[in-house]
Amino acid sequence: MLIEDYPPHHKAGFISIIGKPNAGKSTLLNALLGEKLAIATAKAQTTRHRIMGIINSPEYQIVYSDTPGIIQQPKYKLHERMMTYVKESLADSDIVIFLADVQDDPLQEPELTERLSRIIQEKPILLLINKIDLVMQEFAMARIESWKEKVPFTAVSAISALHLFNIQGLLDTLLEHLPIHPPYFPKDALTDKPERFFAAEIVREQIFLNYEQEIPYCSEVRVVEFKDKPDILAIRVEIFVERDSQKAIFIGHKGQMIKKVGIAARQELEKFFGKKVFLEQHVKVEPDWRTKQASLDKFGYD
Ligand SMILES: Nc1nc2c(ncn2[C@@H]2O[C@H](COP(=O)(O)OP(=O)(O)OP(=O)(O)O)[C@@H](O)[C@H]2O)c(=O)[nH]1
Ligand SMILES: [Mg+2]
Known part of the structure; x- marks a missing residue:
């Protein structure tokens, strides 16, 4: 299909997946794509680049960006480069997914919640609480509440990226917020990387x-x-x-x-x-x- 062949109500946009190291961002990208594109391991700081993963349908094109985990105090020039990729991805995005490990306590993350509060003045941010397979439902609910007290998120959901729990519902929410726009890439593209x-x-x-x-x-x-x-x-x-x-x-x-x-x-x-x-x-x-x-x-x- 040619890039020009799209219906007038076609939706397309960039969605940036951000979060602390090890939150499950790369696992989420793979879950959303339905195939393993990004590497994911139990060790923090696995991802060092911005990796785009694209899903296509005749009606829409979503360009997800997996990003390196946010490091508050970069130790090496490598870390600084990694944080530049996060910044660039945020600047380009139409929608932001902030992915938090359910164990992460927002009260311990003042810099992060302040940054999110600034970003949400410009674009929608979805809060996704990940790894809920590891906790009781009440615990996950309480976590969501304490994040919401810090940042007025556009929408909130509890997921398991690893066990594909609530992923379809997430796609529906993202499509609601995706702007009407022609596709950015050919319809058979899966990624920007060679x-x-x-x-x-x-x-x-x-x-x-x-x-x-x-x-x-x-x-x-x-x-x-x-x-x-x-x-x-x-x-x-x-x-x-x-x-x-x-x-x-x-x-x-x-x-x-x-x-x-x-x-x-x-x-x-x-x-x-x-x-x-x-x-x-x-x-x-x-x-x-x-x-x-x-x-x-x-x-x-x-
Ligand atoms: N139990 C459980 N583990 C998960 C879930 N999602 C991700 N993980 C695990 O969490 C670890 C980190 O996952 P990644 O996807 O590499 O995390 P990341 O946010 O991309 O990490 P960095 O690239 O280092 O920033 C891996 O061992 C995943 O298998 C989940 O929903 N449940
Ligand atoms: Mg990663």
Whole structure:
């Protein structure tokens, strides 16, 4: 379908999903899209970029943005870049979804509630209380009330992004608030990011799942070769850590750890791309890359 072929009442808009680290934003994006686009792990600060996920129907196009978790005090230049993505996504959005873990107490978040109170003067904000599968209903209800006392949210809902609870109802609410507008992207678009980006993310997800402490946070993945041959997809990645000692931990005794990550990543890549994958990994050291402008530019944090 051509971008021009849309009915006069067609709705389209940008919806920004924001919240603290680990609230479940990427899980929610995947739930709304009905497929796994964004990586999601139990560790905070998994997402480092703004990732658009697009859903289309003849009548509407919703462009969701998954964003990095809001960090009040950025420690590295990397964190500052991540917060720039949140800001840009908020500036572009027609509707904001503020996703809160049901355990988060708004009374502990004065800066965040003040920021939300400012944003809501300009655009609708939906409060979504997530992970309600983990608590009693009364607890979730009380949480909603205390958030509402701090910010006059446009609408409020309790969901479980992981168990797809209340997701259809959410879509209906979003469509109500979506402006009449022509589509922004071709109707078959799913995301703004290229395949290489997702290849790097899938490897990074396995790093988050397989290592503890500092390794996930000091690691970055760059795709240096992406050859889509008829029978196999050949992907070569460089994995950067900050020091030699971290490189040794990454590789592990007799290369066991990197092998484990490679096998798991290859399986996930094959699922994502729907074909056989050959994955080659090289571990390199880029000293203090999280604090260096040039390194961040090189790794695509623009
Ligand atoms: N029990 C439960 N767990 C959830 C739910 N939604 C997300 N999670 C889990 O919460 C963890 C964090 O989920 P993510 O989607 O990565 O969270 P995020 O907000 O994108 O995190 P960052 O990218 O680090 O900011 C993962 O282990 C998810 O499986 C939910 O509804 N219920
Ligand atoms: Mg995320």
